[in-house]
Amino acid sequence: MQGWEDIRAEVLRRIRARIWPPGGLIPGEEALAQEFGVARATVNRALRDLAEAGVITRRKRAGTRVAELPVRRARLDIPVIRLDVLARGQAYSFDLLADRVQPAPVPVTARLGLPEASPLRYLETLHMADGRPYVLETRWLNPAILPDPAPDFARVSANEWLVTHVSLVSGDIAFTAEPASAREAEVLGIPEATALLVAERTTQGTGGPVTWVRLAHAPGHRVQMTF
Amino acid sequence: MQGWEDIRAEVLRRIRARIWPPGGLIPGEEALAQEFGVARATVNRALRDLAEAGVITRRKRAGTRVAELPVRRARLDIPVIRLDVLARGQAYSFDLLADRVQPAPVPVTARLGLPEASPLRYLETLHMADGRPYVLETRWLNPAILPDPAPDFARVSANEWLVTHVSLVSGDIAFTAEPASAREAEVLGIPEATALLVAERTTQGTGGPVTWVRLAHAPGHRVQMTF
């Protein structure tokens, strides 16, 4: 025993117990290593983990301080829709409703950091579970990142192709609740203005902006995360 | 150069380039260390990071393999509502609409892992930004985790008190879109059946189940995450 996880636990205990108050400086790695009778690397491992968890903030020379407000972090595993459906024990299928190149609307180009009205590939895909509408995917795709013989998105969904073939570096997701538009109501087979859980995602790759997606989930959908 | 981030980048490149295909075994740490001319610990750091990111899976003796399906992970910083509002440059206030102890409904006790109809503290809080409804918080709280002179939730919101005083160990959040109920419509000052973004959160602490919360956000609310 006296592994890095024990060190982490003890440090966390002292923070919770207000022995080291929020915003306060805690002893340096060297001091803690000596106190606990372990190597500095072990203390470093423990503190690095706590910093990742948002419990403390660390800066060179300035030392380590207890975070003013402990932020709780939850992790979302962004699923490939096909597997998400299969994991529910349902059969997966999808329909490519639209596939054309056209100038993207301003909100899309703006978020991707592309010039206004850039011609992007527009894809509309209806994902289905057991033949019933599951998610309506609306996607704008930067054609510059596609290989020359472009993949056939009628066979492999764009979603899945991108995950396995493009090395994404960063992005963001936002969840909102929106009333179903006339088009969404029709495609998903639900009454207009039904409350829909909508996810909007922007992703940037090493070779520039990749894609902007909007996922309108069928009613009742839950996005689950753990921490 | 030749730091652990360089090693990580090179390993990632080979995975993307299909040199090490999905599901395939990659060379052991010792071998990679030798190839890159670094210590094993450095390779370990790089691979551990990739494992955390979900790109590879590692098991003792079995070795390291490329994940079949690279899962993208996004991190959500669960905000303390007060700070969330302040960050938007708005004034924060809240109203404690209800505070009583009563037997909790079955779905709540079930999720918390408590016996049916356990008496729990029920709190209903309306959080406001610039005096306008922001979030309606509905909370069931396990009284067993509270200190003897229980905190005054009319002064410090339960949300905030818990974050700073209870060491939570695990929990889960789920987001859904739901039509506003009559009560929610009234309290939030919106038409009934408006699409609401709802977050449901269950948290477990070291001393047993802590709380179940439902947050009904005002229309237009976005939950933002990055990866």
Place this chain on the structure above:
DNA sequence: AAGGCTAATATGTCTATACATAATACAAGT
């Protein structure tokens, strides 16, 4: 063939030491 023991092996972690890097404090020069 089935089950159980054992040895081999890849990852996990710790130690001690060293150098790198960033941020600060302080002194020197303008």
Place this chain on the structure above:
DNA sequence: ACTTGTATTATGTATAGACATATTAGCCTT
């Protein structure tokens, strides 16, 4: 006073070597 350079210091990372632990392959027994 203001800027600039420099020393100091805490964290970040690297190294080599060692032991711990989980898991598997293969052998051995029944």
